[in-house]
Amino acid sequence: MGQKKDLTGSEKSKIVRYLAEACSSLKIAKLLKRDHRTIKRFIQNSQQGLKKRVEKPRRKITAHELRKVKRAAAKMPLATSLAIFQSCNITGVPKSTRCAILRDMAKVRKAERRPPLNKTHKLKHQDWAKKYLKTDFSKVLWTDEMRVSLDGPDGWARGWIGKGQRAPVPLRRQQGGGGVLVWAGIIKDELVGPFRVEDGVKLNSQSYCQFLEDTFFKQWYRKKSASFKKNVIFMQDNAPSHTSKYSTAWLARKGIKEEKLMTWPPCSPDLNPIENLWSIIKCEIYKEGKQYTSLNSVWEAVVAAARNVDGEQIKTLTESMDGRLLSVLAKKGGYIGR
Numbered sequence: 001m002g003q004k005k006d007l008t009g010s011e012k013s014k015i016v017r018y019l020a021e022a023c024s025s026l027k028i029a030k031l032l033k034r035d036h037r038t039i040k041r042f043i044q045n046s047q048q049g050l051k052k053r054v055e056k057p058r059r060k061i062t063a064h065e066l067r068k069v070k071r072a073a074a075k076m077p078l079a080t081s082l083a084i085f086q087s088c089n090i091t092g093v094p095k096s097t098r099c100a101i102l103r104d105m106a107k108v109r110k111a112e113r114r115p116p117l118n119k120t121h122k123l124k125h126q127d128w129a130k131k132y133l134k135t136d137f138s139k140v141l142w143t144d145e146m147r148v149s150l151d152g153p154d155g156w157a158r159g160w161i162g163k164g165q166r167a168p169v170p171l172r173r174q175q176g177g178g179g180v181l182v183w184a185g186i187i188k189d190e191l192v193g194p195f196r197v198e199d200g201v202k203l204n205s206q207s208y209c210q211f212l213e214d215t216f217f218k219q220w221y222r223k224k225s226a227s228f229k230k231n232v233i234f235m236q237d238n239a240p241s242h243t244s245k246y247s248t249a250w251l252a253r254k255g256i257k258e259e260k261l262m263t264w265p266p267c268s269p270d271l272n273p274i275e276n277l278w279s280i281i282k283c284e285i286y287k288e289g290k291q292y293t294s295l296n297s298v299w300e301a302v303v304a305a306a307r308n309v310d311g312e313q314i315k316t317l318t319e320s321m322d323g324r325l326l327s328v329l330a331k332k333g334g335y336i337g338r
Helices: 009-020 025-032 036-049 063-075 081-087 095-103 119-131 205-219 226-231 245-253 274-285 295-307 311-318 321-330
Strands: 140-149 179-187 190-196 233-235
Touching (some): 009 025, 009 036, 140 274, 140 295, 179 205, 179 274, 190 205, 190 295
Antiparallel strands (some): 140 179, 179 190
């Protein structure tokens, strides 16, 4: 027999395995060439360490309390089970019981990425689709702003990791984050911009109009022919800086008014083809979990990604509008899921 005083981790693992195979302590001692008393002592100490689980008496929920929980769950979307029960002054209920109760009356869901459409929204979507159903969309300039951050949207850094490899740890910032606001437009097969909004500038009516003057009008619109300017339709969403009296009057002085300024239905990002362009650019600049160290570097990445978008891709987006309008009518004003 060996003279070792303590069992090694390997020997303890073997004892557990032999016990599972219904070997006696004497047989285990012979197999391991250890003293029988050492083996028995280990087995006894292990059995003493396994305490029997004590079942705690569960809190009983009354029918009245169940009704309170149901009302609270309806009033507190996305709340935790603890918050819901605390709002009802129901304490002493373990998490497993809370979740079991809520499972009968609710579901665990993530927040919706877009707001629900009410009846008025849907009617306005349908009216808009009927109004522009015969429009030549090759003459519509679709515009929008996009904000890009140094780290990209949450949850984008996802992909395959080889076996044995660890996922890269994203850069965490204590300060110095922020992002860049970008404006662009698309018409037919052409990309207008992108143009960068000056850092720190908040786009109100005055700054928005000044921005368009310095970028869109001076660098692109001014170079176009008179026939183009006569037929182009300018589209912008319903952001307050776009639809204010100041901005509307300023655009009218530039000749963009009445039928040349497209009316836009509320809550309808899925109808604007430039939103798909933003998705293309973001997928490119944030691929493989890419992060940036400065605002200038992320802006340069946006410009490079925009250059790689060819005319055929843009043409596919602008030519999709006829199908989008038909989808709006088919879904009676609901989201079309673009």
